[in-house]
Each structure stands twice: as structure tokens, then as C-alpha cells.
Amino acid sequence: METKKELSYFRLKLENYLSEHFPEMLSDKPFITARADEALTSYCDAVAQGFSHPEAETMASEVLYQGLHFSKYDTLVSVLENEFEKELPSPLPERLTPMLLK
Structure with a gap:
């Protein structure tokens, strides 16, 4: 048990x-x-x-x-948050990222 x-x-x-x-x-x-x-x-x-x-x-x-140390998800969320802060307020980067990774 x-x-x-x-x-x-x-x-x-x-x-x-x-x-x-x-x-x-x-x-x-x-x-x-x-x-x-x-x-x-x-x-x-x-x-x-x-x-x-x-x-x-x-x-x-x-x-x-x-093998799980580099995350495309984390990287893309970070880019979206930093480069499109005004256009994509939180939580949009987290919601958009899975669609972009497909």
C-alpha cells in the first residue's frame, strides 16, 4: 500500500x-x-x-x-507577456499559447 x-x-x-x-x-x-x-x-x-x-x-x-527543463510553453508565454503586454493582458498569454503551439 x-x-x-x-x-x-x-x-x-x-x-x-x-x-x-x-x-x-x-x-x-x-x-x-x-x-x-x-x-x-x-x-x-x-x-x-x-x-x-x-x-x-x-x-x-x-x-x-x-529532459523537461526547456519549455516551449514557458518561453512563448514569456515572449507574449514581454512583447505584447498592452495588447495581451494577463491571462491571455497563457490561454493563447496552447493554440500557438499546435
Whole structure:
């Protein structure tokens, strides 16, 4: 039962991150499941090797967010906010960006 809680933790952590930075990936359930499973495995392995829980959490986070550091979504929102501040008041950049990325 505890494993399910840990898995849920990593899944929720990843889904939250994706919703803020990669909303187009939220529907990719196989990716989310696989990545959360990998993070859980990393966490468990690190604890078994004697790392502290915070250290294991850091290692699992590295696995969880691997390859997700550059966000086209964040970049485009930032450009729209900075270059079209008067034309596109908040929250329009966040609403417009998913359409522009399609």
C-alpha cells in the first residue's frame, strides 16, 4: 500500500509540473506512468543504498524531470507577456499559447 502512495506522489508531482510548464504533455498517460515508475525505482534504490530520504528525493526528481527543463510553453508565454503586454493582458498569454503551439 505504501508503494502506491509513493507512486501517486511522483505521478502527482509530475502532473503538477507538466500542467505548469508542459500542458501539452498532460494527456500522455504512458509517459507519465513510466516516468513516475522510474522515479519511484530511483527513490527506493537510493534509500536501499543508504542515502537519506531528502537525497533520495533529489535523485528521484532528477529522473522525474529528465529532459523537461526547456519549455516551449514557458518561453512563448514569456515572449507574449514581454512583447505584447498592452495588447495581451494577463491571462491571455497563457490561454493563447496552447493554440500557438499546435
